[in-house]
Amino acid sequence: MxxxxxxxxxxxxxxxxxxxxxxxxxxxxxxxxxxxxxxxxxxxxxxxxxxxxxxxxxxxxxxxxxxxxxxxxxxxxxxxxxxxxxxxxxxxxxxxxxxxxxxxxxxxxxxxxxxxxxxxxxxxxxxxxxxxxxxxxxxxxxxxxxxxxxxxxxxxxxxxxxxxxxxxxxxxxxxxxxxxxxxxxxxxxxxxxxxxxxxxxxxxxxxxxxxxxxxxxxxxxxxxxxxxxxxxxxxxxxxxxxxxxxxxxxxxxxxxxxxxxxxxxxxxxxxxxxxxxxxxxxxxxxxxxxxxxxxxxxxxxxxxxxxxxxxxxxxxxxxxxxxxxxxxxxxxxxxxxxxxxxxxxTGSSAAEPVDLGGIVARSLTVQGDLGSPAAGLVVLDARRRATLAVDSAASYVVEALAEGEWSRRIDTERATADEVAAAIAGARSAAAGGGSRIVVLVDRIDTDPSQRGFVAAVGEAAPDAVVVNVGLPGTGSGLAVIDVRASSSLGAQAARALLVGRAD
Known part of the structure; x- marks a missing residue:
């Protein structure tokens, strides 16, 4: 050798x-x-x-x-x-x-x-x-x-x-x-x-x-x-x-x-x-x-x-x-x-076109009553911080949900009670008068007490708010929930479609 x-x-x-x-x-x-x-x-x-x-x-x-x-x-x-x-x-x-x-x-x-x-x-x-x-x-x-x-x-x-x-x-x-x-x-x-x-x-x-x-x-x-x-x-x-x-x-x-x-x-x-x-x-x-x-x-x-x-x-x-x-x-x-x-x-053929948006839309599940279609959405983003593997806090999810309307990010693990109250008040003010709906965006509602607590606080102040969950499904939020199961732009678009313009 x-x-x-x-x-x-x-x-x-x-x-x-x-x-x-x-x-x-x-x-x-x-x-x-x-x-x-x-x-x-x-x-x-x-x-x-x-x-x-x-x-x-x-x-x-x-x-x-x-x-x-x-x-x-x-x-x-x-x-x-x-x-x-x-x-x-x-x-x-x-x-x-x-x-x-x-x-x-x-x-x-x-x-x-x-x-x-x-x-x-x-x-x-x-x-x-x-x-x-x-x-x-x-x-x-x-x-x-x-x-x-x-x-x-x-x-x-x-x-x-x-x-x-x-x-x-x-x-x-x-x-x-x-x-x-x-x-x-x-x-x-x-x-x-x-x-x-x-x-x-x-x-x-x-x-x-x-x-x-x-x-x-x-x-x-x-x-x-x-x-x-x-x-x-x-x-x-x-x-x-x-x-x-x-x-x-x-x-x-x-x-x-x-x-x-x-x-x-x-x-x-x-x-x-x-x-x-x-x-x-x-x-x-x-x-x-x-x-x-x-x-x-x-x-x-x-x-x-x-x-x-x-x-x-x-x-x-x-x-x-x-x-x-x-x-x-x-x-x-x-x-x-x-x-x-x-x-x-050299010999393989291209993939056949597929309706990926339709697949995602069919995968969404709803807990509770989404109510009447909203004119728009304001978003409280309560997701955890990103990891090296997954950018769970990616901004494009919020952008696809809110489409230019008001949004705010809040770290539920670190936020004080005053900061939580201010965020909820800001969302209510942004939604008032325009027919918009408050959306709470979460990703660990199944296991994170701070996210569940934040959702409960929003529910007390705005009972018609909706949770959009991009993580694993959880229960007992007190609000209607759309389980998306992915932090993706396509998933957020599908959730928005359920809330704005139609609620079937």
């Missing part, structure tokens, strides 16, 4: 390491450093919001020119999670909406349309669907991203969306194995632990992944969580957990969730995580979004994160800590997927 002191050997090891890395990067144009790595065999890139521009297709073409085998991935789930429509909000149904509707044809058609958009952007891998069974309603990171809380429901819709996605020359990447639905912690910030009966966990949470694999899923993304019954390592770094995927007959690409997430970065580090994930059986390492550190991000954070992973892999290969054969096997799986997608794209 070559050593780190042999320049030729070091170059070969760097190229081998590149073949299993999937970083994010800064900017809407291809940076010189990234172009050089792509020419040296980098497996591809993952797009995030900062990479988007009207010229995204041109960026994708430049990436594929630098490396024709490069895989470009996009988190494009629909509903609350979109990258391609970051500024205006998703115009596709989300998983919870599709699960509530329980129409497999609609789910299949949605998957095909999402894949069409990904392909139109020049990308290759749609990082979805979410196959997590959201059994813990407190879950801060999954919630409406899941099809539901029942294994059978999630299984059939995960399989249907995989079928829809992969009929258009795009690969699905089912997430987050072995299941991120039974946790109250966000792995972007901490390392969740899931205790309990492993047999029951297998039956409830792994079954949807089996269904997605049976439907032909080309890749599966891991979760950064610990199931103590299967060892103390996070699933991403746990050979026993990743071995369970292979035991199911899955021979596709095992992709890690982002290694820059706190569950990995703050425990073993990006470099340590990269080496251990490969040793555990992962094939493609998502390095993540370099803007995640926020104000603490360095101007070259993308290069720093990439080199933290790549250099650690090269060192481990050089000193024998990591098997060259294992990494070569992983790189071969990634290259095989790229070659298969390239061949399929």
């Amino acid at each position: 070559t050593t780190e002191h042999d320049p030729a050997g070091a170059d070969e090891l760097a190229r081998l390491a590149n073949g299993v890395l999937w970083p994010g990067f800064l900017g809407a144009e291809l940076p010189d450093w990234l172009a050089a790595e792509l020419r040296d065999g980098l497996a591809g890139v993952v797009y995030f919001a900062q990479n988007l521009s009207p010229h995204l297709e041109r960026l994708s073409a430049a990436i594929h020119e630098a490396n024709p085998r490069a895989l470009i991935g996009v988190d494009e789930e629909g509903g609350s999670v979109t990258r391609l429509e970051t500024l205006a909000g998703s115009t596709a149904p989300g998983a919870a909406q599709l699960g509530a509707l329980d129409d497999l044809a609609a789910t299949r058609a949605t998957g095909a349309e999402l894949a069409r958009r990904v392909r139109e952007a020049g990308a290759d891998v749609l990082i979805g669907p979410v196959a997590d069974v959201n059994t813990d309603p407190r879950n801060p990171v999954i919630g409406v991203r899941a099809f539901g809380a029942q294994t059978a429901l999630v299984s059939r819709h995960a399989a249907a969306e995989v079928e829809g996605i992969q009929g258009t020359g795009v690969a699905a990447c089912v997430k987050h194995f072995p299941g991120h639905g039974d946790t109250a912690l966000d792995s972007h910030h901490d390392l969740p632990r899931i205790t309990g009966d492993p047999v029951e966990f297998d039956r409830v949470h792994i079954e949807p992944f089996r269904a997605a694999i049976a439907a032909g899923a080309r890749s599966v993304m891991t979760a950064h969580l610990v199931v103590p019954a299967w060892g103390e390592e996070p699933a991403t770094l746990n050979p026993r957990v990743l071995g369970m995927l292979r035991a199911e007959g899955f021979d596709g690409v095992i992709v890690t969730d982002a290694l820059d997430m706190a569950a990995i970065r703050e425990s073993v580090g990006i470099g340590g995580g990269a080496v251990r994930a490969l040793a555990a059986g992962a094939d493609l390492l998502c390095v993540g979004n370099p803007t995640n550190p926020g104000d603490a991000a360095a101007p070259d954070q993308d290069q720093r994160d990439f080199h933290a992973a790549r250099d650690a892999i090269v060192q481990a290969l050089a000193d024998g800590t990591l098997s060259v054969q294992r990494v070569a096997e992983a790189a071969a799986r990634v290259a095989r997927l790229a070659d298969e997608l390239a061949a399929e794209r």
Whole structure:
């Protein structure tokens, strides 16, 4: 075996390491450093919001020119999670909406349309669907991203969306194995632990992944969580957990969730995580979004994160800590997927047009009496703060509901009683005389006492107010509720249509 002191050997090891890395990067144009790595065999890139521009297709073409085998991935789930429509909000149904509707044809058609958009952007891998069974309603990171809380429901819709996605020359990447639905912690910030009966966990949470694999899923993304019954390592770094995927007959690409997430970065580090994930059986390492550190991000954070992973892999290969054969096997799986997608794209047909707005409208449910149609809407936005995974507080939801009328954001966890009273008084004043209706926009009414308390306070002052809930359904608000199940522009438009102009 070559050593780190042999320049030729070091170059070969760097190229081998590149073949299993999937970083994010800064900017809407291809940076010189990234172009050089792509020419040296980098497996591809993952797009995030900062990479988007009207010229995204041109960026994708430049990436594929630098490396024709490069895989470009996009988190494009629909509903609350979109990258391609970051500024205006998703115009596709989300998983919870599709699960509530329980129409497999609609789910299949949605998957095909999402894949069409990904392909139109020049990308290759749609990082979805979410196959997590959201059994813990407190879950801060999954919630409406899941099809539901029942294994059978999630299984059939995960399989249907995989079928829809992969009929258009795009690969699905089912997430987050072995299941991120039974946790109250966000792995972007901490390392969740899931205790309990492993047999029951297998039956409830792994079954949807089996269904997605049976439907032909080309890749599966891991979760950064610990199931103590299967060892103390996070699933991403746990050979026993990743071995369970292979035991199911899955021979596709095992992709890690982002290694820059706190569950990995703050425990073993990006470099340590990269080496251990490969040793555990992962094939493609998502390095993540370099803007995640926020104000603490360095101007070259993308290069720093990439080199933290790549250099650690090269060192481990050089000193024998990591098997060259294992990494070569992983790189071969990634290259095989790229070659298969390239061949399929030349012969695949475009998705059939589908009425996505109609799907979302059919998924909405109403609790209580909405009353007569309103002339307009004023909005009290009481949603929680955004997370790294979901921009639940996105302004486009308010804009779609209010359409230029009065609105105010209020943090129900921190607001004083005087601030709450002032916000409600402002809404009542804005609605008075014009025939407008007060809307309280929430996303955690099922589990957040502060949101429920705020809704109750609004109800006392304005009994004809309506709750628009973009989170999981809750009960006992005292007001009429429209359950939208997604923080999306399309969902907000559908809710407005129920309140303004018609109330059927």
